[in-house]
Amino acid sequence: MAYLDRWMYDSRPRMKVFLCYFLIFIAFFIFSDVMIYLYNKSSYKPMESYEVQVSSPEITVTLAEASNANGNVKGTIKNNTNEDIVNKYMKFDFYTALNTNAGTKYIKIDKLAKDEEKNYELGFRYDNVSKVKINIVEESQAQNATAEELEVNPVIGTTGIFGSIIYAYLFF
Numbered sequence: 586m587a588y589l590d591r592w593m594y595d596s597r598p599r600m601k602v603f604l605c606y607f608l609i610f611i612a613f614f615i616f617s618d619v620m621i622y623l624y625n626k627s628s629y630k631p632m633e634s635y636e637v638q639v640s641s642p643e644i645t646v647t648l649a650e651a652s653n654a655n656g657n658v659k660g661t662i663k664n665n666t667n668e669d670i671v672n673k674y675m676k677f678d679f680y681t682a683l684n685t686n687a688g689t690k691y692i693k694i695d696k697l698a699k700d701e702e703k704n705y706e707l708g709f710r711y712d713n714v715s716k717v718k719i720n721i722v723e724e725s726q727a728q729n730a731t732a733e734e735l736e737v738n739p740v741i742g743t744t745g746i747f748g749s750i751i752y753a754y755l756f757f
Contacts, residue, residue, distance in 0.1 A: 621747060628652045633682075638720045641666050642697065644675070651714040658709070658717060662694065663702040670697040674727040677707060680716040687711035691727050692737050707737050 632649040635658075648659040658677060664670050675692040688711045697703060727735075 617747075629656070632656070632717060633715045635717045635719065638718055642670060642721065644719055644721075646717075646719070649717060654712055655708065655710045656714055658707045659705070661702055661704050662697065664697040664699055667699060669699060670694055672724045674722050674724065675705065676720045676722045676727070677709070678718040678720070679709060679711050679714045680718070681713050682715045684716075687714050689730070689734050690737065691722075691730050691735050693727075693735075694721075 629650040629652050632651055635646050635649045637644045637646070643663045643665045644660065645663075646658060646660040648657060650656055662675065671694075673694045675694060677690045677692070679687045679689070681687050688709065690707055690709055692705055692707060694703075
């Protein structure tokens, strides 16, 4: 009996090896995903303080966290006035522990009807932010903003980068 005949008919040892490699890959994938999640959770700290400088519309902050290089601010905005809010911007001023302005971001409020509530999410890439001040400004004040200040995409982080790499590897 030739080697190829035995290989073609007796594939059980190869399947056992393949199964072992597959299980090792799955275990490593789960382990690395958990470790990346724990690393991201440990690197973000809640901001020391945040200040909402307007009472109308009502702005609440549900999450304000920052790491040494970036952070996130999430919350809701509710129109508690008697008129619609149109073409205004939420302005976020980020400050370091030494009260130095690290940067500014804007979120456009397209239209907010009376008693309507919307969620917002803002990602920023400023170093050592410990405080944020939130204000409402007119569209004319936000026209001087740079493209980077108007970008509101949440921070991707290492989990998003690794997920994108794995997605690209598996499907492209």
